[in-house]
Amino acid sequence: MEIAITLPSSVKGSDKTKPPLFCTLLGVIVLDDSHIRLLFPTGQCCDMAAAIKLARNIVPGVTTISTYAGKVPDTEYRRVGKKWEAARPG
Numbered sequence: 001m002e003i004a005i006t007l008p009s010s011v012k013g014s015d016k017t018k019p020p021l022f023c024t025l026l027g028v029i030v031l032d033d034s035h036i037r038l039l040f041p042t043g044q045c046c047d048m049a050a051a052i053k054l055a056r057n058i059v060p061g062v063t064t065i066s067t068y069a070g071k072v073p074d075t076e077y078r079r080v081g082k083k084w085e086a087a088r089p090g
Helices: 048-058
Strands: 003-006 027-032 035-040 064-069 072-080 083-087
Touching: 027 048, 035 048, 048 064, 048 072, 048 083
Parallel strands: 035 064
Antiparallel strands: 003 027, 027 035, 064 072, 072 083
16 A cells, blocks of 8 residues: 655645754655655755654554655654664665
């Protein structure tokens, strides 16, 4: 199952998308019931806690969050037990 959620241009870059992520969210892709992908513009990264909160609101059982800056994989957040860890892909 893969579901893509693209934000309308009226939302992209607005102040509503920056706090608390501290970046512009372009879209969300739900890869399955435990993995979600967050899409940001090239050169931007997000706040880890805010990304986890956003992803858990969309997919409550998420255990892996992949972030992309443009078309490039940026950071992957993984839940290990009750703790979240950040890692660079690759």
